[in-house]
Amino acid sequence: MHGTPATEPQAEAVYQKCLDTRATLTNLRGQVAAALAARIAADAAMKAFDAGLESWVEATFGPTSQAAMDFGYAKKPVAKLTVAEKAAAVKKAQATVKARGVVGKKKRAAVTAEAPAAAPKS
Secondary structure, three states: OOOOOOOHHHHHHHHHHHHHHHHHHHHHHHHHHHHHHHHHHHHHHHHHHHHHHHHHHHEEEEOOOHHHHHHHHOOOOOOOOOOHHHHHHHHHHHHHHHHHHHHHHHHHHHHOOOOOOOOOOO
């Protein structure tokens, strides 16, 4: 090969090694496919078990308990805004619109403004 003589056994060894590595790869691909199928089945079983575990944790400890939070199941309570907080949010939104004017989405995200300070009542 390329000016170097090769014997028949040398040529056979080169081709046999190529065939052997291909056979090994094919076998490993089969093992990977089997392992992937086993993992998918295990994930499905875990999801089914997890749904039952979540119900049990919520029934045993309560849906907002520390134990439910430790398991990662507790739903965080939604904060209720007071009337004053809602009014402040509206004022801030109006101040932001006034500060940036009417613009597109990308420019809108870059501009915010503080609500004007309320005048002290005398």
